[in-house]
Amino acid sequence: MSIRDPETQAAVLIEALPYLRKFYGKTIVVKYGGNAMIDESLKSQVMQDIALLHYVGIHPILVHGGGPEINALMKQMGHEPSFLGGFRVTDATTMEIVEMALTGKTNKNIVALLNQQGAKAVGLSGKDANLIVATKMKSDLGDLGFVGEIDEINADILNLLSTEGYVPVISSVAIGKDGNSYNVNADHAAGHIAAKVGACKLVVLTDVEGLYADYPDKSSIIKEMNVEQALQLIASGAADRGMIPKLEACIKAVEGGVERAHLIDGRIPHTLLIEIFTDSGIGTMLRA
Numbered sequence: 001m002s003i004r005d006p007e008t009q010a011a012v013l014i015e016a017l018p019y020l021r022k023f024y025g026k027t028i029v030v031k032y033g034g035n036a037m038i039d040e041s042l043k044s045q046v047m048q049d050i051a052l053l054h055y056v057g058i059h060p061i062l063v064h065g066g067g068p069e070i071n072a073l074m075k076q077m078g079h080e081p082s083f084l085g086g087f088r089v090t091d092a093t094t095m096e097i098v099e100m101a102l103t104g105k106t107n108k109n110i111v112a113l114l115n116q117q118g119a120k121a122v123g124l125s126g127k128d129a130n131l132i133v134a135t136k137m138k139s140d141l142g143d144l145g146f147v148g149e150i151d152e153i154n155a156d157i158l159n160l161l162s163t164e165g166y167v168p169v170i171s172s173v174a175i176g177k178d179g180n181s182y183n184v185n186a187d188h189a190a191g192h193i194a195a196k197v198g199a200c201k202l203v204v205l206t207d208v209e210g211l212y213a214d215y216p217d218k219s220s221i222i223k224e225m226n227v228e229q230a231l232q233l234i235a236s237g238a239a240d241r242g243m244i245p246k247l248e249a250c251i252k253a254v255e256g257g258v259e260r261a262h263l264i265d266g267r268i269p270h271t272l273l274i275e276i277f278t279d280s281g282i283g284t285m286l287r288a
Contacts, residue, residue, distance in 0.1 A: 007276055020056055023276065026200040027162060031190035031229040031249065032110070034207040036266035040066065043113065046205070049272035050167065051117035059162040060285040062121075062169045063193060064116075065186030073101045087137070090145040090183045098183045099125070102171040110169050121167040126174035127181065129157040132189055132275040134174035134182040148174050148182025150189065153196040162197075189287060191249030195256020202253040203275060204246050205266030210284035211247065215240050224285045250286040261286040 030050065036042045053060045057131040070088070071081045074097050082089040090098060103125040114121035126132025134148030161168050170193070172186035187204065194202040211233070225233075230251050233239045239247055243263075250261035264275050264283035275282045 007055065013273050015279060019277045021199060024057040025059070027061060027166050027197050028053065028203060028276070029061045029063060029190055029194035029197070029199045030199045030272065031187055031202070032062050032064040033186060034205055034266045036205050037066065042266065042269070045269050046272065047113045049270055050114060051119040052273065054119045054167055054274070060109065060167055061158060061162070061193065062167065063186055063190040064106065064169070065108060065170065065172050070098050070101045073097055084158040085139065085141040086143060087139070087144050087147050088183060090147050092146065095146040095181055095183060099173050099181055100104050103173050107171040114167055114169065119167045120165055121169050122161055123169050124157065125171045126184065126189065130154045130175055131157055131170065132174040132184060134176055134184050136176070136182070146180060146182050148176065148184045150184055150192050151175065153192045155193065155196045157195070158197055185245050187245040187249040188252070191252035194253040194258050199253070199258050201276070202250060202258050202261040203272060204249060204261070204263050204270070206246060206263055207267060209265045210263050211239070211243060213238065224287070226287055227254055230286055240285065254286055254288050255285050259287070260285055
């Protein structure tokens, strides 16, 4: 049957009905990143997905980073990005550029795209209302500068905005108790926020199909796992380095009371809707 066949369309809506009922009035935190932030077609589809969640009575919260955008702006301003153990070395000048790229440009572009879809988005950084409070990260690798570890999430502003029908869009720039700005990992920020606001789901968009037991063997993809299994994957070194902060975010969320956390492939069109509103779901699910 054609996808335009009325019976097929009705079946799709009927399949979504129990999930619409289950998640109505609930909060879902989405960590937005990877190709879904770069590819214009995927970007548009994610915005449509978020707007749809908003319109059916779900409260989405979007958290984003923006490594490629930071790198591009640094080079444009004559600075070469530097990394240490996977962390961006963030001196005072780099921190200013990070804030310009994430809060001043990327965040506002996302907000504008969501508003075009009618989603009533509001852009925030972790500095707004002390939303994300961080301290300087200590590393055996050397001084990382203004790279922070999250200490506190003050979610009152998020609860207020969601209750009033707005979609918060949060960039991963934090404020320190010392008054300095800090660059924090966006995956970690999403996990902390999901736990603090009592989200029913955390959904992390990635550039792979999910978590693999033996990457890159696609037959080893893990459909479902618990926190203990996730911790074992990190401890054993089986988890790819780029996947570790995403997995840590899911662990933080689930340990904080979030029912389910998901690692899904952001390269698939409308991947959020597939995960949230279909029986089969997609990617890797983490539970307690």
